[in-house]
Amino acid sequence: MFRRIRYTKRFQEILNVLFKNGFSHILFRVGLSGRRPVSGKQEVGDMNFQDIGKKLKNSMQELGPTFIKLGQIASSRRDMIPMEIISELEKLQDDVEAFSFDDAKDIIEEELDNSLDNLFLDFNEEPLATASIGQVYRAHLLSGEEVAIKVQRPEIEDKIETDLSIVRYIAQVLEERTKWAKNYHLCNMVDEFSESLQDELNYNAEGRNADRIRHQFKNNPDIYVPDIYWDFTTEKVLTMEYVKGIKINAIDQLAAEGYDLELVTDRVADAMMKQMLEHGFFHGDPHPGNIYIMPGNQITFIDFGMVGRLSQELRHNFASLIIYLNQGNTKGMIKTFTGMGMLSEEADHAALTRDLDRLQSQYYDIPLSEISLAEVMMKVFRIAYKHEIELPTDIAILGKVVLELEEVLGKLNPDFSIMSGVEPFGKKILRERYNPASLAKRGFEEIVENARILSDLPQQLKDVTSMIKRGKLRVDIHVSDLEVLLKRLDRISNRLSFSIILLSFSILMVGLIVGAAISGQTTMIWRLPVIEVGSVIATLMFILMIYTIIRNGRM
Structure with missing residues (x-):
């Protein structure tokens, strides 16, 4: 009940901000708002991308941490968003109000299950930096090390979850009712940005990222990544070496x-x-x-x-x-x-x-x-x-x-x-x-993959036959896709044929080599040494396979 009330209240806040910043026409047109646009006011439909970017930036800045972070993440997707909008989103700043030291103290003590006095020798109550998701403080551990402590904002996870679900709903409505949102795959875009934002909420993951990159430079003293103090780190509190x-x-x-x-x-x-x-x-x-x-x-x-x-x-x-x-x-x-x-x-x-x-x-x-x-x-x-x-x-x-x-x-x-x-x-x-070892490895992987396809083929044919008998096989082929489909089928058949030939030839050669070893005699057909000739043929087939991989990146 409380969550529904909070959702409804926040939903209305978001709509009000968007309405105020010139998005009322599109909100009304898609049915997200019952308020008619004010005549004479410049609307998104009348603006260029640069103006839309400015309005969007102002809206996100006003809506707070979730939207600021989403805008910052979105500014990296130059392949999905017009450059004029990107240039405005890049101006988004973590201009957010700092939360109180008492809130930070409560979070640290709850997360680390101890009092601040028992955890730190001293703790500076003034934050070093304030951002949309967290705040950074300076302190000394009881052992004397100077550390920087990042503390997540109170209840930020619930607020972000609410905001993201609202943004996802708005994106879904827009995609259903407007062509541009459908063309830009707006829901996929929102899902991708949401996933990136949720990853940043887990400070344990951030600590592991730091450890992994530090390991890359373990033998290079010119590059340094501060240590993470894992005994003082949780999903909401990150304690790291202080850098001067x-x-x-x-x-x-x-x-x-x-x-x-x-x-x-x-x-x-x-x-x-x-x-x-x-x-x-x-x-x-x-x-x-x-x-x-x-x-x-x-x-x-x-x-x-x-x-x-x-x-x-x-x-x-x-x-x-x-x-x-x-x-x-x-x-x-x-x-x-x-x-x-x-x-x-x-x-x-x-x-x-x-x-x-x-x-x-x-x-x-x-x-x-x-x-x-x-x-x-x-x-x-x-x-x-x-x-x-x-x-x-x-x-x-x-x-x-x-x-x-x-x-x-x-x-x-x-x-x-x-x-x-x-x-x-x-x-x-x-x-x-393209070195020989890499080519050989990829060639072997192709053989294994083709062998797997061959082993699965009887069961797949059996399944298809069973579906045909039950009348449940549906074939839906558009003429425009026919050429592409035929090319793919031709490629699959080529791979299968090549795999069958290579596999059969390999089995035959192994049989001849084992037979020759047991009998102690050289295998000859028409005065030709079969094993030696077969080895040459197998080598040529392998070279052909490697050539195909080099030319196409795959068979």
């Missing part, structure tokens, strides 16, 4: 104190490239407040609430896109998009080819060191948005990280190009992709 350093954007102070700005730039870039392209697990929010410079030009990263993940396949595809762009290979770029499953069958390939041709012509044969990676990625995102290419979330986070890095590091060293940092890692990824 200079923020990376305090350029005048760094220069005055004798820091090597060029070396700092190279170390930050190399550390981020290593996270992204070597380990595939990286800091997702490297803004200036999260990077500190310590004595000896040591780089310290903090705040791992947002992280990105790149699978080995995604890393290879990212490197391929950069190389294809530099080579002017539009077909290669489209092939990479298709291989990543980002290009729908309905996409206009001719129009996409034209846009990519125009893009690559701007960078063809230009040294990678002279190309702005952030600029390239923003242009790729615009093309993706235009052609409704669904980029993986982590590629979007990667784009946000690259943009932030180029902005921060460009101020430290105006001659720096992040491409010069990406190039060696990209080449290394491609070399690893």
Whole structure:
């Protein structure tokens, strides 16, 4: 009952703010509000994306922590949201009221099951920083270590849950009743943003992220990640080593104190490239407040609430896109998009080819060191948005990280190009992709997968036959999809045929080798040594399979 009342009250608050900021026309049109728009007032339907972005930013800022955080997360999705709106959402600030020390004290004592006096030698009641989800304090443990303690806002989880359910409902209504919301897959967008926000509510997960990235640099003293004190950490309280350093954007102070700005730039870039392209697990929010410079030009990263993940396949595809762009290979770029499953069958390939041709012509044969990676990625995102290419979330986070890095590091060293940092890692990824060991591993995985398909085939045929007998098999084929379906069936049949031949030949060869070993005689047919000839044929078949993998990325 109480939850329903709270939901209704908050729902009305959200509608009132949206109504006040010029969204009344669309709310009335889709049935979310019974109030008619005020005549003469500028409405969303009459505005361009820039104006809509400003109205949306003002609404989110007024609606508080959940919406501020959602807007900040949404600003990373340049492939899904118009750039004019993105530029406004990026201005959202954690301009929220601090909660009281008494509330923070109650949360800490409840979470750590002890009194503050028994937990800490001293505790500064003034927060170091206040954000939309939590607040940071400074203290000393009883053992003497100086720590920073992040405390989650009181009841923020319930408030965020209520807000997200309301936002999801509004998105669902809009998607059902407006074409633009359906085209932009608004519900999927909200679900994705909600998942990212809920991940940031778990401070245990943030602590594990920090440990994982610290492990990446365990043998590199130039990169530092503060320790997490797990005995003083829960889902709502995070206790970490306190960092004393200079923020990376305090350029005048760094220069005055004798820091090597060029070396700092190279170390930050190399550390981020290593996270992204070597380990595939990286800091997702490297803004200036999260990077500190310590004595000896040591780089310290903090705040791992947002992280990105790149699978080995995604890393290879990212490197391929950069190389294809530099080579002017539009077909290669489209092939990479298709291989990543980002290009729908309905996409206009001719129009996409034209846009990519125009893009690559701007960078063809230009040294990678002279190309702005952030600029390239923003242009790729615009093309993706235009052609409704669904980029993986982590590629979007990667784009946000690259943009932030180029902005921060460009101020430290105006001659720096992040491409010069990406190039060696990209080449290394491609070399690893096509070295004999990797090819052999993928070839073996293909054989195992095909063998699994073969073993499942009798049961699947039996199931289909049973369904046909019961009259429950439904076939629904649109003529527009027929060519695509036939191509897929042709590819499946080729894989099955190749697997059957290779498997049968392997069994035959094993039988001949075992027979020859038992009898102690050489197997000859028409004066030809069967085992030796068979080995050559098997080798050629294996080479053919490897060639197919290299050419298509799969069989």
